[in-house]
Amino acid sequence: MGILRPEKLCANRKRLMEELVMGRDKAAQLQNLLEKPTGPGDSGPASAEGLLIPASFQVVSEDSGENSKRPAAKERRGCYKRRKTLDAWIKILPTMEDGHAWRKYGQKQILNAKFSRCYFRCTHKYDQGCLATKQVQKIQEEPHQMYQTTYFGHHTCTNTLKISQHTLDYDPPQPYLLSFQLNNITSDVQDQHPSCPISVKTECNKEEIECNFSGKLPVAAAAESNMWADLLTMRSAHEDVISSTTTTISHDLEMDFLIDECVDFQNDFCFGEGEVSLSCV
DNA sequence: GTCATTTGACCCCT
């Protein structure tokens, strides 16, 4: 549910386009943030948090209905409401750690997913009423394990933990935080290679990097092993675009790209979902 | 004893 599934998007094109427009706006906001450095006291990254991939089809608890006394299991009918609106975003990290104190409250095996999904709520849900929650799903096995974390709501608690030393000491060239989105949705039915421009942004050694691959991405061939070669080609072919949209590209890029699904040429658009890992070397 | 995790059941939503 947390993932933008192509088949569902195909069924609701209008909604999808609205999401894309929103994504574009978010990107513009991010650009502004990057161009306007924050002061020493500012919590810059926090203000940019919401600009990561909007998990549009996720919803946020309207009313958790947390009472001190809970009814017995059989009396729980209608005791809680499903999440209703969205304030969610996705991060892909090599660790579950994110500097906040979470308490696990559930785990589910998800259909067609290799790994189970874990559900966390803020430790301070009851003492401070913090409604932040997250879902963590492993998406890649060790040794280069990666976790897709979907956050819902922002922390309102004050007792956040410091980022663990493990996280701080996380040294390159291990994969680092990365999120990406497809900027536009178009297709080229003639050559069966839809054009899906990609934005990639990451935080690597405290340095923000944003790359904008605006070339044609042969999505249909995304699963093939030469994907990285394609991206490299694309990058060199659009070096001017990259340099105009990034502050620094001093790192070599090492990427694994995978697109799970991308289809529906009949409706004249395509969409892919995927993961990108980026290493600092 | 306290708090976190596990796990099966329950419930909402599509």
Added chain:
DNA sequence: AGGGGTCAAATGAC
């Protein structure tokens, strides 16, 4: 109807 999100009793760790 079934998948996915949440609850809470049972269990484990400290």
